[in-house]
Amino acid sequence: MTNDHTLAAELATAAGELLLRTREEHAGIDPKELKDLGDRVSHDFLMAELATARPDDAVLSEEGADDHARLSAQRVWIVDPLDGTREFSEAERDDWAVHVALWQGGELVAGAVGRPARGVTYSSAESEPAKGAAGNPLRLAVSRSRPPEFVTRLADHLGADLVEMGSAGVKAMSVLDGIADAYVHAGGQYEWDSAAPVAVARAHGLHTSRIDGSELLYNNENPYLPDLVVCRPEVADAVLEGIRAVED
Incomplete structure (x- = not known):
């Protein structure tokens, strides 16, 4: 089978x-x-x-x-x-x-x-790490059509560049491809938006979590799962600290 x-x-x-x-x-x-x-x-x-x-x-x-x-x-x-x-x-x-x-x-x-x-x-059958190295400045994947104000503030705090692209899956996989260093979303999603990207990202050693750093949990009664972080492991602490700073 x-x-x-x-x-x-x-x-x-x-x-x-x-x-x-x-x-x-x-x-x-x-x-x-x-x-x-x-x-x-x-x-x-x-x-x-x-x-x-x-x-x-x-x-x-x-x-x-x-x-x-x-x-x-x-x-x-x-x-x-x-x-x-x-x-x-x-x-x-x-x-x-x-x-x-x-x-x-x-x-x-x-x-x-x-x-x-x-x-x-x-x-998820593969396990190669993300391509390349973290950018300097960092690169955050965002929507082409509607970059969220939250991520714009995060980019300003981190001194990061915004890299525009389409769907959630594409943005998450851009970290694996070395095009972006992090994908941070806080504008509302459902489990189907992130489950496959997170499964693949984890298999390749990327950091995945909620924006408060807590674990992403799936198959809940309410499938609403509004926020997400997928990033290179070496920048996870800086990204999460930045999120906390712009939320305060």
Whole structure:
């Protein structure tokens, strides 16, 4: 049987390929319709594949009804079928992703983040450290369209540069790629936004936590998980200290 790391990566990759075909075949339709179509086709694909490959496991998907039977399940797949719908709806953009993660017995145990338009899938099966070295000044990944005021204040405090990009998964993986040193989010998210990026980041030795430094916990009754830090381990203390300073 395919192991969970491999399955997560295969599903994220295949869903991404489906999304690329969907975007090509429906080029020119209304952007909102394209966003909705992408969400739907990827969700339906992932649900069908998981039902076949892991029929006894529960699933929490952004695009599906939340079945609270997952709260008593030992294994729960947490998926975001299309992370970054806005970017997906713009033909020239490649900064969108597919998230597939597995929670088991209280922990994230496997995950994959697919970047279909780049032909790359990041996986928890691998453990290489982040590329390069921490920047001087530090580099914080932020949204292109709406950089949060909190992160702007943090950048000012740290003397850091802001690196603009799209979806949450892309921003988290930018730390692994050495493009950014940290991704700090405090504007509201759900478990499917961060589960797969966090599973991959942890496997590669990155620091992951809430903005107060506490542990990120998944498969909660309320899947709202509003804040997140993913960063190079060597800058974690400075980033968390900076967060405390701008919150005071």
